[in-house]
Amino acid sequence: MNRRSEHLLIVEDDVDFVFLLREMFRRYKPSQYTFDNALNLSSALDMFEEGRFDLVLLDLSLPDSSGLETLDQMVTLATDCPILVLTGKDNEEISLEAVRRGAQDYLNKSDLSPKLLFRAIAHAKQRKTLLREIEKTKNRFRRTFEMAGVGILQLSRDFTILDVNRKVCELVQLEACELIHEKLASLIGEQTFSVLQQELENAEEKDIDDVRLEVQLHHSNGTEFWALLMISLSDDTHHEEELILVMEDITERKESEEKLRHFALYDSLTKLPNRAMLMQTLKNAIARHHRHDNYLFAVLFLDLDRFKNVNDSLGHTAGDELLVVLGERLVKTLRENDLVARLGGDEFAVVLDSIQSKEDVHNIAQRLLSEIEQPFTLMGREVFISASIGITHCDGDYHEPGDLLRDADAAMYRSKEGGRGRSTLFQKHMHLDVLSRFSLESELRMGIQRGELRAHYQPIVSLTTGQLIGFETLVRWEHPKRGMVSPGKFIPVAEESELIVQLDRWVLCEALRQSTLWLERCENRDFYISVNLSSRHFMMPDVVTFIDKALDDAGVKPEHLKIEVTESVLISDVTRARTVLAELRGMGVQVFMDDFGTGYSSLSYLQKFPIDALKIDRSFVQQMENYRQQADIVELILLLAKKLGVKVIAEGIEKREHLSILKELGCDAGQGYFLSRPQPPLELEGGLAKKMEEWLEILGG
Template sequence: MTQVASELMGVDAQTMVASSERVLSWLVSHFDVDFSYLRHTDLERRESILIAEWPPREAIPDPDPISVAKFDEADPVFASLEHTTEPFLIRPTPEFADYQRTIRDSSGLSSVSVASVPLVSRGLPTGVLGFVKEGDREWSTRELNVLKAIAALFAQLQARVVAEERLRYIAMHDDLTGLANRRALLEHMEDRLRSGSSGPVATFFLDLDRLKALNDFLGHTAGDNFIRTLATRLRENLDPGDVIARLGGDEFVIVPAKPMDAAAAEREAMRIQQLIGRRVTVGEETVSRGASVGVALGIPGETTVADVLRRADHALLSAKSSGGNGVAVFTDAMRAQFELQDDVELNLRGAVSDGSLLLHYQPEVDLRTGRVVALEALVRWQHPTRGLLPPGAFVGVAEATNLAGELGRWVIRSAAEQFASWRRRGLASNVVIRINVSPVQLVSLDFVETMEGILRRYGIDGSSVCLEITEHVVVQDLARTQVTLRGLKRMGVQIAIDDFGTGYSSLSHLKALPVDAVKIDRGFVQRLGASADDLAIVKSIVGLAGSFGLGVVGEGVETTVAARTLVALGCYRAQGFLIARPMPAEEVEEHLAAGRIALDLDLPGASRSFLPGPS
């Protein structure tokens, strides 16, 4: 007993089989039997699973017929072990004649004696410790008591290993889907990228497009069910050896088991994207989401896990920046793009102070009349070596390097100065100037005071200014946002939520904040006429805005179908390339002087109203 207890004390899942075999070998010798085995019971599946045996069989068939035995298909004697908690003995006596006949037919032995000692945990049989002796063997009460004590040690070991495996499973798996988590992914990739492993190792970084919109309009339970359904679909349609990890939210990483070159990886990524794009029934709704996929390859012994994931993430960002629902493979061109980001980070601070920043303005019109109702100020950077850079090339870097506040103040001052100049010349008298506000500005303690000083300096009334904040800004610090926005409203400044529908806001936020308008995210507007899902979301947003008495603006209008659809839904104000691209101040003045932008949307009864004319 002491020897067995000592052997089993430090056993874990990895060493359990080897240690169990050692103990069985000691027991075979000590009790003078021919064969011993240890089996565990899967209570849910009602199966008995072979863990260890001694001596090992010389020729084990494939599949092994005794590796897993189902109780409901087993002979009555073996099936009785499913519920037995006391030792069960079989001897070559008349009551076991049928069992002895089965043994003789299967093994050629004339008769055997069997002792089956259950492993019992919390009153339930969880396995069996068995001993087989050719011929007759009588087991004494003392021997059976010793075997019961040893079986108890095995039961304790089994319970401990099950608990440890459960903890390891929890630590390595996502609790919503059962997929691998980040920790499990990193361990697997470290192993795949070790020198000598087969490669290239493909990695797919997936991000579901606009999942948060589904959460907002159908509820988080529906979103969770959608995620679980996709996880099941991926498991069923990918190779069993592929690792599928959920990093949280709507982000997934897949590492195929087979080595792949770039072409094969792109084909597989497109197949996975099509799998994800199939429609899913959530409650009473049937919905689908697209997916953006970034692909990167790692070479074992040459590429680190961090490098591969960073490249896949960069490729994902490239796919999303191209409109989403696409596949992008990491390339040298992408490498150059991210080198640009490094360049921006080094030189942006100087650009704020050296006069190389400038503003372009994008008109917003009433689609029914073509009248210019607002101008959105958009910052540009005249880079000394890279030419004119759009805000997407440097605003994110500014926010990541604590330059957003300084950049934002420059934009507000410059836009206010230009707007005041137009007003003095009789232009833009009925136009609102829209200015984007960064998260850093919005939670700044002196933002309201700064804004008030700028308006006073340039003689602009607050009602002529609309500050645009993105949805995720709202939820970052709701309490501080409320204080800031109320201070702005006291000056008459209008507030609009930009990129609305991307999933961060909720009804409670709209009720809690003094918001004047919402701008429908361009991703929904661009697909009007082609996507029933996006049509339903835009329709919901327009209805939601109306119920709260808010203005609503469609962003990203690029087709006449989108423009007509917005008008039909009751959203009359819009901006986008169909109407006008962002342009320098001097070009905007032509539209301000005309008061309208000529469009041809062929709206009933409105054809003449799109002719240029006074505002």
């Protein structure tokens, strides 16, 4: 759909200057603007009465009017149109006074450039829009809020209800006459009212601008609903006779958050708790053990032996079925207070709660192994499988959940080395595996210095048009002896040390260098390159400065770079994250939230951050055609993103079916092996033209 051209009125008697303006518009914004020219104020006022204009460029020195009087007359007539004043070099005071009297901005005619012109136009329109919204809020407070679907209560200082709008009546299912003159406590309940009062007192003491309280209220028939109560506190609140309380029904949002929270804490395939819930459970168990010496627990790390054979011989559907049945068996074998979690793939973890001895743990592990060795019926065939278990006991003076899991993992590998189908208790000498990781870290450090890192690029494609819109940068390590090292091996090692920052920065600079080459050679420059930032790097004090300098050194405009961060990065320090995001946005660099759906997935958190796009985690995308719930999750994420006004990119598109479902659901863009695998630049360039034709054929229709 073609965008409507904006109609400008240029009120200027200097025809040469008007010609200069027209040339700027024609050259830099050829189809965005149309304009009329008035040589004097009288003609301008006549034109304004006869037609509609989106913006006025007004010279204050005209044949029939001059100075601020010119502006006053135009402001009186153009009440809803932004005005941009054109002034001379020495008219700074008049220019500022013009802004105070109704102009949105001013331009110095003697120092005009396209950049200044279009920035001033954008600022003028934005400022006029903001002023218009402020005016609407003042003059049409009730109507505005009712159209937004929220309830408004006018309260006296003693919290007597003075007035309510229609939405309040709908929410609580009472008539206005039944609410007015009643105390607020009678509507929201004494306990909720006490909490609200306390929050108001705290806010006033700490000079907080507003109070927001999410509470459960009751309809008149007794049914519950979730509501967000909001009271704004201005500097004049102490002197005002009344308070305004806004009541918004957030039941749907809370239900959506609860669903996403469930998805974030439970494995979608087996319905067992996932790694996130496991880590929280372990954290609580460790804390309890340190408080009470007599409380003991243990962790079992369970990995299936030769599970890949099941997938290869019977297919992934059978493999998934086996994992589901296995999860059910584990739960039935254990006590109610024990926890079984799926870590991913064919890995499971068990937390044994309130154990008596290490012998008990060993016996439970043996029962689990025996249960796993019972035959599974898959696709009409009887299948046998075994597992290896590693055990850690809480008496190892553990303080971090990850350490418990790490040592159980090391013990599990010792079980596999010992012949599989067995359990092994962790011993400290198993830390040799840890030493191996240290060795890898040292080699990675040298590899970065020796230039062994390689950048591969995976195209990101619009699912609406089939056009290429960007590339995600992925790092690879070409080791001189090990060959190509999997990112899954060296990135966790880098994340445990400061190497992740070096790695991040190398990837960023390399991506921008490559971007420069492509931008120089490509006719279509409407694409971006995205780069992932680790938590450690994102929270560093100089991260924004480094990105700004890297862009400047490469000569790449900020709009060609996107930064990807995960939910956990943002949640780790909300205040710092908001600051960094705001600074990046101020530079013109957009930020994508990566792996969305695998972490907190809270709408209330997302609203705190200026995020430009969500990237749906591959785990949801890859099971959409087999599990309706996965498609429902994707659809829910798309709906949430639409409410937030952000784009959605799907990762892990490996089949045409994935593409079809995502396109049908209205997903904006996607990436994955079905579209293109990550490749080095030269290899990517060699086949990109053919790939782009395929994308257009599949998606462009």
